[in-house]
Amino acid sequence: xxxxxxxxxxxxxxxxxxxxxxxxxxxxxxxxxxxxxxxxxxxxxxxxxxxxxxxxxxxxxxxxxxxxxxxxxxxxxxxxxxxxxxxxxxxxxxxxxxxxxxxxxxxxxxxxxxxxxxxxxxxxxxxxxxxxxxxxxxxxxxxxxxxxxxxxxxxxxxxxxxxxxxxxxxxxxxxxxxxxxxxxxxxxxxxxxxxxxxxxxxxxxxxxxxxxxxxxxxxxxxxxxxxxxxxxxxxxxxxxxxxxxxxxxxxxxxxxxxxxxxxxxxxxxxxxxxxxxxxxxxxxxxxxxxxxxxxxxxxxxxxxxxxxxxxxxxxxxxxxxxxxxxxxxxxxx
Amino acid sequence: xxxxxxxxxxxxxxxxxxxxxxxxxxxxxxxxxxxxxxxxxxxxxxxxxxxxxxxxxxxxxxxxxxxxxxxxxxxxxxxxxxxxxxxxxxxxxxxxxxxxxxxxxxxxxxxxxxxxxxxxxxxxxxxxxxxxxxxxxxxxxxxxxxxxxxxxxxxxxxxxxxxxxxxxxxxxxxxxxxxxxxxxxxxxxxxxxxxxxxxxxxxxxxxxxxxxxxxxxxxxxxxxxxxxxxxxxxxxxxxxxxxxxxxxxxxxxxxxxxxxxxxxxxxxxxxxxxxxxxxxxxxxxxxxxxxxxxxxxxxxxxxxxxxxxxxxxxxxxxxxxxxxxxxxxxxxxxxxxxxxxxxxxxxxxxxxxxxxxxxxxx
Ligand SMILES: Nc1ncnc2c1ncn2[C@@H]1O[C@H](COP(=O)(O)OP(=O)(O)OP(=O)(O)O)[C@@H](O)[C@H]1O
Ligand SMILES: [Mg+2]
Numbered sequence: 001x002x003x004x005x006x007x008x009x010x011x012x013x014x015x016x017x018x019x020x021x022x023x024x025x026x027x028x029x030x031x032x033x034x035x036x037x038x039x040x041x042x043x044x045x046x047x048x049x050x051x052x053x054x055x056x057x058x059x060x061x062x063x064x065x066x067x068x069x070x071x072x073x074x075x076x077x078x079x080x081x082x083x084x085x086x087x088x089x090x091x092x093x094x095x096x097x098x099x100x101x102x103x104x105x106x107x108x109x110x111x112x113x114x115x116x117x118x119x120x121x122x123x124x125x126x127x128x129x130x131x132x133x134x135x136x137x138x139x140x141x142x143x144x145x146x147x148x149x150x151x152x153x154x155x156x157x158x159x160x161x162x163x164x165x166x167x168x169x170x171x172x173x174x175x176x177x178x179x180x181x182x183x184x185x186x187x188x189x190x191x192x193x194x195x196x197x198x199x200x201x202x203x204x205x206x207x208x209x210x211x212x213x214x215x216x217x218x219x220x221x222x223x224x225x226x227x228x229x230x231x232x233x234x235x236x237x238x239x240x241x242x243x244x245x246x247x248x249x250x251x252x253x254x255x256x257x258x259x260x261x262x263x264x265x266x267x268x269x270x271x272x273x274x275x276x277x278x279x280x281x282x283x284x285x286x287x288x289x290x291x292x293x294x295x296x297x298x299x300x301x302x303x304x305x306x307x308x309x310x311x312x313x314x315x316x317x318x319x320x321x322x323x324x325x326x327x328x329x330x331x332x333x
Numbered sequence: 334x335x336x337x338x339x340x341x342x343x344x345x346x347x348x349x350x351x352x353x354x355x356x357x358x359x360x361x362x363x364x365x366x367x368x369x370x371x372x373x374x375x376x377x378x379x380x381x382x383x384x385x386x387x388x389x390x391x392x393x394x395x396x397x398x399x400x401x402x403x404x405x406x407x408x409x410x411x412x413x414x415x416x417x418x419x420x421x422x423x424x425x426x427x428x429x430x431x432x433x434x435x436x437x438x439x440x441x442x443x444x445x446x447x448x449x450x451x452x453x454x455x456x457x458x459x460x461x462x463x464x465x466x467x468x469x470x471x472x473x474x475x476x477x478x479x480x481x482x483x484x485x486x487x488x489x490x491x492x493x494x495x496x497x498x499x500x501x502x503x504x505x506x507x508x509x510x511x512x513x514x515x516x517x518x519x520x521x522x523x524x525x526x527x528x529x530x531x532x533x534x535x536x537x538x539x540x541x542x543x544x545x546x547x548x549x550x551x552x553x554x555x556x557x558x559x560x561x562x563x564x565x566x567x568x569x570x571x572x573x574x575x576x577x578x579x580x581x582x583x584x585x586x587x588x589x590x591x592x593x594x595x596x597x598x599x600x601x602x603x604x605x606x607x608x609x610x611x612x613x614x615x616x617x618x619x620x621x622x623x624x625x626x627x628x629x630x631x632x633x634x635x636x637x638x639x640x641x642x643x644x645x646x647x648x649x650x651x652x653x654x655x656x657x658x659x660x661x662x663x664x665x666x667x668x669x670x671x672x673x674x675x676x677x678x679x680x681x682x683x684x685x686x687x688x689x690x691x692x693x694x695x
Contacts, residue, residue, distance in 0.1 A: 231419050
């Protein structure tokens with residue numbers, strides 16, 4: 001069977017299975033377990049309604065506990081054991097070892113840098129794009145183009161940008177846009193951009209910013225449109241110029257949305273892996289935590305250390321995640 | 334000197350959709366001008382053109398002798414109060430009121446003094462540190478007015494400022510606005526509303542807008558007593574004036590009209606011999622009608638009565654309520670329902686319209 005056909009069959013089976021489960025389980029509940037008939041009809045309807053939410057939540061709960069809760073607990077356990085001692089309990093030894101490795105601290109430092117730069121620039125550019133595209137006639141086309149990178153996988157984006165940063169030997173035609181530009185501007189010789197410390201980390205960040213700006217723009221554009229027009233007109237009458245309207249009237253009114261966008265991108269950044277993996281694999285001082293974990297876990301096959309670094313990532317993500325969910329929930333009310 | 338002068342002002346959207354044309358209007362300092370008119374006639378548009386929020390397609394707008402067509406809103410010396418209040422939701426009452434002054438780089442002490450004075454005037458002193466969402470509708474409205482006051486503008490613009498308030502609060506706030514105007518006799522105000530009572534009670538002059546232009550400008554009582562055309566005659570006054578078709582049968586210092594409905598009327602409006610036989614509409618306000626046994630202006634069966642205590646509304650004729658002739662008699666007259674009635678009015682209370690325009694000399 002061709003892979004495309006296989007994919008189609010899986011989609012049909014998957015969706016059909018879901019529909020079948022919900023329909024069938026519902027039917028079973030209403031007809032067999034608590035039928036709305038006979039002397040107990042009223043009581044049965046109430047009971048069926050009590051059970052129904054759980055029925056619908058069940059698949060999600062099972063999947064979540066199987067693929068999320070269990071792995072977390074197992075990872076925690078593994079991070080406290082040692083492979084070379086046959087999986088014996090070693091307490092915090094893995095964490096101690098990790099703390100002694102310069103590569104770990106390099107990853108921590110880089111992650112921190114990503115954390116500061118990427119959400120800020122993505123949100124900033126997204127806000128700028130949202131504001132500017134709302135004002136012009138071909139804004140919708142611009143919006144689509146800015147949004148398009150969202151549809152590309154991180155690995156795909158990494159490949160594209162690797163080509164942008166590509167370097168050919170001196171004298172040959174440069175296919176990397178950056179080098180071509182660099183030489184055209186009078187640069188002496190083509191640069192191996194991805195090996196230049198510390199610029200290379202920022203060159204990697206650009207890829208993620210490129211992807212995430214579209215996301216920020218779409219959400220912020222919707223928020224900007226939600227601002228009552230007359231508060232803007234009132235500000236204009238009060239004497240506010242375009243900049244003051246933007247920064248003192250519009251931005252404060254969408255502050256909570258900006259926070260949600262910011263934190264959502266922060267979560268993506270904390271987990272950043274594919275881009276680094278595909279472009280430098282953490283060499284030349286570009287290591288990040290997720291790639292460090294992958295290195296330990298699957299290259300060095302040291303599950304103890306790998307799990308320990310996974311726990312570190314989770315601990316970093318958790319507070320932001322909780323905060324994000326809270327603000328988003330408050331938004332919705 | 335005219336505080337505000339519009340000459341030949343027009344508004345077109347997209348170059349083709351004409352909303353207003355040939356607006357000529359002079360407003361003196363200290364006046365409270367009310368724009369009224371049916372929905373969609375361009376009241377808000379005209380106000381927003383004065384504010385500078387809409388461009389002026391044609392004509393000239395002057396404020397204190399200065400052409401302001403191309404001057405940005407903040408420099409026109411105007412302040413506007415929006416129907417939806419348009420308070421800045423992220424600023425406290427104090428910050429809302431101080432915003433314009435801060436932008437104008439006024440000194441701290443000056444700002445504090447202006448905000449305190451406005452808050453005092455509007456009884457907002459206790460709410461200065463609250464956010465707008467923690468205020469009632471009436472309080473928000475007062476903040477919006479306060480935001481205008483602190484700027485000490487030459488002209489205040491109000492776009493239906495009371496329409497989001499409930500009936501009782503609307504009356505109270507209306508009176509507050511009237512008092513505010515009294516405290517600031519030199520400030521000019523332009524006020525858009527579709528509420529007749531607001532227009533009649535607040536206005537020093539009313540501007541009736543209709544059909545892309547000004548139908549009539551005058552004091553409330555001028556509009557009520559001497560409407561220049563049928564539109565204003567029916568628009569001002571509630572219930573609306575009855576218009577009865579007829580023909581002039583005798584002209585002179587007083588005019589006699591034979592009505593198509595069978596009645597007769599003597600009108601205290603002079604007409605010439607050339608008007609004899611002309612088709613006219615006789616206008617009579619419901620409240621001017623009284624019962625008679627002799628010559629009548631309006632006669633027929635009372636289809637419906639509405640007793641409102643102070644007076645009773647009678648709906649005459651078989652037609653639906655939209656076309657019915659209406660009379661307003663003092664006291665409770667519910668017993669008249671289903672009976673035949675004859676009504677007349679004093680000659681000086683009657684209006685005559687020919688081709689839609691009043692025949693009253695001016
Ligand atoms: N941007 C626009 N493009 C085209 N026509 C417009 C535009 N804005 C307003 N109009 C038209 O201008 C006319 C006047 O609108 P305006 O809001 O001034 O009416 P209004 O008298 O204030 O009515 P209301 O009493 O309902 O507030 C309306 O017929 C409206 O359809
Ligand atoms: Mg309006």
